[in-house]
Amino acid sequence: MNFNVRSRGDHTSNVLTQQVKTYLEExxxxxxxxxxxxxxxIGGDGTLLEAFHQYSHRSDETSFVGVHTGHLGFYADWQPEEIEKLVIHIAKTPFKIVEYPLIEVVIRHTNEMETERYLALNECTVKSMEGSLVMDIEIKGDHFETFRGDGLCLSTPSGSTAYNKALNGAILHPSLASIQMAEMASINNRVYRTIGSPIVLPEHHTCLLKPKNDVDFQVTVDHLTLVQKKVKSIQVRVANEKIRFARFRPFPFWKRVKESFIAE
Structure with a gap:
């Protein structure tokens, strides 16, 4: 079996990375x-996000497993002292595949620029580079609302515990193939009215954002920050691809939520 090891880059993570590489080759x-x-x-959730984006084109062939060397992560379920146990599992034990949904972000432009497509494991955010973000929002091809405010966050279920939670979005179980859209400081008056609450869309519903003015946008896809010019629309839906996690033991989602936000 072919493998790769990604490190966060700190001393502890680098030492563990070399150990894992040596053990597995042996x-x-x-x-x-x-x-x-x-x-x-080996690191934290950010390290796994970077690894996912490196191999997002291999969603059907590559699986991921995380070792956390800092705070407990939602994607990293092994601890440094368990490295030898994990290595033996990888080398000797057929692992179970657990798949989590991703979101597809398609950015179209008003000029000759090529359409851009990205996959997000956590979320996509959209903000204006000049003043408030003003967007028409369509759901399944029908106008839903005109948003005016600081920005929008569209998250996966597994990403619902990240930026989405800070925006008072709901925490969704990763078994629900869906998109959650949360607002950032929306402006509501006689001209602009928004729903004012996060909404959850099922996998067969597409969300389309159409700018109302010609400004540059800052679009983030997980840890990537993209400055977009001449944007015609930003389309977000549940992707056909999924991320694959290698599971060698149970890793209950609600236990992770409790340990991260409630347990002392």
Missing amino acids: FGLTYDEEEPEIVIS
């Missing part, structure tokens, strides 16, 4: 940065 696995079947992420 078990006869092949280190392969181009076409790994499994990627071991």
Whole structure:
């Protein structure tokens, strides 16, 4: 089996990365940065997000497993002292595949620029580079509202515990293939009216954002920040692709939520 190891870059993560690489090669696995079947992420959720984007084109072939060397992460379920146990599992145990939904972000332009397509594991955010964001929002091809405010956050269920939660969005279980849209400081008056609450769209509903003015936009896709010019529309829907996690033991979602936000 081919594998790759991604490190956060700090001393502890780098040492563990070298240990995992050495151990797995001793078990006869092949280190392969181009076409790994499994990627071991050592760091935090940010490290796993970076690993996912490196191999998002291999969503059907590459699985991920995380080791956290800082605070408990939602995607990293192994601790540094369990490295040897994890290595033995990877080398000797057929693992279970757990798939989480992703969102597809398609950005179209008014000029000759090519259409851009991205996949997000956590969320996509849209903000204006000049003043308030003003967007017409269509759902399934019908006008839903005209938004005016600081910005919009469209998240996956697994990303609902990240930026979305800070915007008072709901926490959704990753088994629900859906998109959640949360507002950032919307302006409501006689001209602009928004729903004022986060909304959840099922996988067969497409959300289309259409700018009302010709300004530049800051679009984030997980950890990536993109400045977009001459935007015609931003289309967001549940992607056909999914991220694959290698599970060697139970990793209950609600237990992670409790440990991260409630447990002392």
